[in-house]
Amino acid sequence: MCGILGxxxxxxxxxxxxxxxxxxxxxxxxxxxxxxMDGDTIHLHKGNGLVRDxxxxxxxxxLQGNTGIAHVRYPTAGSAVDHNEAQPFYVNSPFGIVxxxxxxxxxxxxxxxxxxxxxLRHVNTNSDSEVLLNVLAHExxxxxxxxxxxxxxxxxxxxxxxxxCRGAYAVVAIIAGYGLLAFRDSHGIRPLVIGVNETESGTExxxxxxxxxxxxxxxxFMRDIAPGEAVFVDxxxxxxxxxxxxxxxxxxxxxxxxYFARPDSVxxxxxxxxxxxxxxxYLADKLARSWPEVAIxxxxxxxxxxxxxxxxxxNRLNIPFREGFVKNRYIGRTFIMPGQALxxxxxxxxxxxxxxxxxxxxxxxxxxxxxxxxxxxxxxxxARDAGALKVYFASAAPPxxxxxxxxxxxxxxxxxxxxxxxxxxICREIGADALIYQDLEDLKAAVRKANPGITDYExxxxxxxxxxGDITPAYLDKIEQGRAGGKANxxxxxxxxxxxxxxxxxxx
Numbered sequence: 001m002c003g004i005l006g007x008x009x010x011x012x013x014x015x016x017x018x019x020x021x022x023x024x025x026x027x028x029x030x031x032x033x034x035x036x037m038d039g040d041t042i043h044l045h046k047g048n049g050l051v052r053d054x055x056x057x058x059x060x061x062x063l064q065g066n067t068g069i070a071h072v073r074y075p076t077a078g079s080a081v082d083h084n085e086a087q088p089f090y091v092n093s094p095f096g097i098v099x100x101x102x103x104x105x106x107x108x109x110x111x112x113x114x115x116x117x118x119x120l121r122h123v124n125t126n127s128d129s130e131v132l133l134n135v136l137a138h139e140x141x142x143x144x145x146x147x148x149x150x151x152x153x154x155x156x157x158x159x160x161x162x163x164x165c166r167g168a169y170a171v172v173a174i175i176a177g178y179g180l181l182a183f184r185d186s187h188g189i190r191p192l193v194i195g196v197n198e199t200e201s202g203t204e205x206x207x208x209x210x211x212x213x214x215x216x217x218x219x220x221f222m223r224d225i226a227p228g229e230a231v232f233v234d235x236x237x238x239x240x241x242x243x244x245x246x247x248x249x250x251x252x253x254x255x256x257x258x259y260f261a262r263p264d265s266v267x268x269x270x271x272x273x274x275x276x277x278x279x280x281x282y283l284a285d286k287l288a289r290s291w292p293e294v295a296i297x298x299x300x301x302x303x304x305x306x307x308x309x310x311x312x313x314x315n316r317l318n319i320p321f322r323e324g325f326v327k328n329r330y331i332g333r334t335f336i337m338p339g340q341a342l343x344x345x346x347x348x349x350x351x352x353x354x355x356x357x358x359x360x361x362x363x364x365x366x367x368x369x370x371x372x373x374x375x376x377x378x379x380x381x382x383a384r385d386a387g388a389l390k391v392y393f394a395s396a397a398p399p400x401x402x403x404x405x406x407x408x409x410x411x412x413x414x415x416x417x418x419x420x421x422x423x424x425x426i427c428r429e430i431g432a433d434a435l436i437y438q439d440l441e442d443l444k445a446a447v448r449k450a451n452p453g454i455t456d457y458e459x460x461x462x463x464x465x466x467x468x469g470d471i472t473p474a475y476l477d478k479i480e481q482g483r484a485g486g487k488a489n490x491x492x493x494x495x496x497x498x499x500x501x502x503x504x505x506x507x508x
Contacts (some may be wrong), residue, residue: 001086001260001408003027003209004104005070006172006180006339008233010201013068014060020213021051021208026262027102027209028072031086035098035176038065042098046071046086046330067180067235069172071100074409085388094141095149096176101129102209103190103407106470111135111164132169136161140175149178149231151240158183158230159244166468168253168458169408170225174206176320179234182207186245187467188227189253189406189458191267195219199415202237210265224268226250231427251467254407254457257447258397259305269451273308276368277395278446282313283366283438287394288317290436297361300324302368302379302380303351309396310366319364324357324383351379359387362503365432369397371410373417393432398440400425403462403479407469410461412480434479 003024007013017034032054033046036499047054051072071087090099105111106429108128115121115131119138123130139157140149154175161183168189173181184192195214197204206219214221225231228245252268263273299321301310314321328350357363363383370376376393384392399418404410417426427435440462447456460466 001027001074002100002206003072004100004102004170004172005209005213006068006100006174006182007205008067008180008235008237008313009206010066010199010237012064013066013338014063016206016217017063017068017070018051018055018060020070020217023213023216023262024072024209027260031073031083033073033086033088033100034063034070035088035090035100035174036063036065036068036069036072037176041065042090042174042176044090044098046087046088048083048086049214061457064211067174067176069100069180085125085129087127087129089127089130089133091137094144096139097133097140097173099129099133099136099171099173099405101132102170102192103185104128104405105165105169105442106167106405106475107134107165108308110169114164116284118350120443128167131479132161132171133173135164136173137172139164139486149175151234151242154178154181154232155230155240155242157246162228162245166470170209177235179232180205180207181230181232182225183230183244184225184227186248187251187269187458188229188248189251189467190259191252191256192225193227193267194222196222204237205233205239207231208418210261210267212262212265215264219478221266235473250454251456251458252448253404253406253408254398254443254456254459255369255404255461258443260408263305263308269453270447271450275447275450276305276396278307278313278449279438279443280309280366282393282442282446283309283396283436284313284316285415285434286439286442287313291392291434294392294434295362298322298324298357299364299366300357300383301366302375303327306366306368306396309324313366313394323359323378324354324365325351325365326354327351332397333381344480348378348382351382353382353386355386357386359405361388362390362392363388364394366394366396368395368396369400370426370430371400371415372415373426373430376417376432378474380431386387390433391431392434393430393436395435395437397443398437398462399426400461402461403476405475405479406458406460406468408461413476414480415447445456 005020031048032051035044045059088098090098105128121134139160143153143156169185169190170190187330195206197219228248230244232240257275261272299314403420
C-alpha cells in the first residue's frame with residue numbers, strides 16, 4: 001500500500017506535493033519522496049520516515065519546478081524497510097524518467113531476469129517499482145522512432161507495459177522534457193484519480209491515489225483514471241489520454257473501502273464513508289437474523305475506521321451508540337517493538353477504555369476487520385476489565401483467510417487468525433462471548449450500493465481468488481519464505497493498521 005501524486009502547475013510544485021503527501025500519509029509511513037522537474041533538471045529528495053521527518057526547509061528549496069511527483073511508501077510482498085527502496089525511482093536512459101508506483105507486480109522476478117538478459121538493464125534494488133520503471137524505459141526506447149517522443153509513442157509504450165507486467169499498479173512518472181505520465185493496471189486494482197484547477201495562467205492538473213488529495217489542495221475532481229488507461233499532461237498543459245489495454249475491466253480492491261482509504265475520499269465513484277455506512281446496515285441485518293435472542297446494551301466502535309459502520313449498525317438496530325475507547329495518537333508504533341509482551345503493553349497505551357460505558361453492560365464491539373487477532377483479544381479483555389458483563393464482537397468485513405499479493409503486505413497464512421479456524425474457534429481465540437462476521441456478498445453489495453456500476457471487486461484476502469490468474473500456492477510459499485528469511489516484521493495486523501492511520505492526524 002502506497003500513496004502517489006503527480007502535478008503539472010503554474011506555481012512551484014514542491015509545496016503542493018508536500019501538502020498532498022501529508023493528506024495521503026495514511027497510505028504509507030515508512031518512506032516518502034518528491035521529485036520535481038525544473039527545465040531539463042530533475043530534483044529528487046527521499047528517505048525513510050514520515051513526511052514531516054523526511055523533508056526539511058533546505059530540501060524543499062532544492063525541489064525547484066512546476067511539475068513533480070511524490071510518493072509515500074509501505075513495503076509490499078514481505079519486503080523489509082530499506083532506504084534504497086524509497087520512491088520515486090530515477091533512470092537516465094533513454095530519457096530521464098522518474099517514477100512512483102502503488103501496487104505490486106506479481107511477475108517481478110521474471111521481469112527482472114528479462115531486463116538483465118534481454119533488455120540489458122540493471123535493477124539495483126529488490127523493489128518491483130524499479131523493475132516497472134525499467135520496463136517502461138525499455139518500451140519507450142523500443143517504440144521511439146528517432147530522437148523525439150510523441151504522445152502516440154508514449155501510449156504505445158504503456159500498452160507494451162500492460163502486456164509484460166502482471167499484478168496491480170497505479171503509476172505516476174515524469175519524462176524529462178515531455179511531461180507527466182500516469183497509468184493504471186488493466187484491472188484497476190489500485191485507485192487513481194485526476195483533478196483540475198483553472199487559473200489565470202491556464203489549467204493545472206493533479207493526479208492522486210485518493211480524491212481527498214484533490215479536495216484539500218483546491219483541485220476539482222475530474223474523473224477516475226480507468227483501468228488500462230494512460231493519461232499524459234505535457235509541459236504546455238495539454239491533457240492527452242488513451243485506453244492502452246486490450247481487455248480492461250474494473251476490479252478495485254475491496255479492502256480499500258473496508259480500511260485503507262480515508263472516509264472522505266471518493267474512488268471509482270464510491271464514497272468510502274457511504275460504503276462503510278452500508279457495511280454497518282448489512283452487518284446489522286445479519287446480526288438481527290443470527291442473534292435474535294442476544295441482548296445488547298450498547299454498541300462501541302474500535303477507533304477509527306470502524307466508526308461509520310458501528311454507528312449505522314446501532315441506528316438500524318435501535319441500540320445506543322457510545323464511544324468507549326479513547327485513542328492516544330502520539331504513542332510509538334507497536335510493530336517495531338520486539339515480542340508480544342511489548343506489543344500488548346503498547347495496545348494498552350494506545351487505547352484506554354471509558355469505564356462508565358462498559359460497567360454492568362452487554363457490549364457489542366465493532367471493528368472494520370480482524371487480521372491477526374492480537375488487538376481484538378486485548379481489546380476484548382480491556383472491555384471485561386472495565387466491567388462489561390458480556391463482550392460480543394462484530395467485524396464489518398469477512399474473515400481474512402488469504403494473503404493479499406497486490407500491494408498489501410498482510411501476514412502469512414499461518415499468522416492470519418481466520419486461516420484454518422471456524423468462527424467459533426476464532427471467537428474463543430479472541431475471548432469474546434460471541435463473534436459475527438460480515439458475509440462477503442453483503443460486503444460487495446455495500447460497496448456496490450454506493451456505485452451500482454461496479455460489478456465485481458478484487459477480494460482475494462477474503463475468498464482466495466486472485467483475479468490476475470497467475471498466483472499459485474508455490475508463489476505464496478515463496479513470498480512467505482522470503483518474509484521469514486528476511487526477518488521482516490513489517491506486516492499488517494489490526495493494531496498496527498489502526499495506529500498508522502491514527503499517526504496521520506488528518507486521516508479521520
